[in-house]
Amino acid sequence: MKNPLHRKKLQLATKTFSSKQPEKSAELDYIWVTRWLDDIGLPQYKDQFNEGRVDGKMLQYLTVNDLLFLKVTSQLHHLSIKCAIHVLHVNKFNPYCLKRRPGTESQFSPSEVVQWSNHRVMEWLRSVDLAEYAPNLRGSGVHGGLIILEPRFNSDSLAMLLNIPPQKTLLRRHLTTNFDSLVGAQAQQEKREYTEAAGYAPLSITAKVKPKKLGFSNLATHLRRRRQDESTDYVCPIEAGQAAVNGAEMRPYAALGGLSPILDREPDPCGEQVGLGDGRADPSP
Incomplete structure (x- = not known):
């Protein structure tokens, strides 16, 4: 069995089989995951996920290196999958x-928007008179979870993905007004605080994620750290997802600390910054 994802699937299935309380994620098969990729706006990866037989259990324990093996190299797409798993x-x-x-509601709360699929976001764009740009979101990875939970995703990020030229100031202002209304006051404040923080770097829609290259000096330290806490490699830390559960009420900002690969990076001894667990953010397209 040469495919590492097949080995991982077998290991997780064995763990589930021996567990007295199987996790809910184990009920979702790999066919459901391919439909889920459609929902979060990343259908271009369906073949890779299908070949790897990635099911719900594997999503729960997905690592950055797993995504890289699945040929998901876009930093934005890593964020999209991370927020969707959350x-x-x-x-x-x-x-x-x-x-x-769309439902019959005219006002939306963040706890509702965070559950919007990519198609539902496109429907919202049509409802605010931006129908001609909505098709540009296909394959973008934009869904409600990304819009609400990623603090660096703002109206400028959306405008770039929609290919609205910077010189169309009135159109961009229209988008910003509707975007702010959609995410609500709390999300606006969170995003503004991140924007004004020292060392803030805007979210790039072209940045790539590459595996971290370890030198001999810090290889042993890295291996020890991995043995001590494998969960640090997960795309979406399990603790972060559990911390946000508050009965039936969704609290979108209860676990933001584990949701931003850029903001959660640890300083590298060589002066570089490590992001996305085992991955390193490369700003070049």
């Missing part, structure tokens, strides 16, 4: 937690 954690891996179609 939403699954909060909803206890309910397979129907994402909303695909």
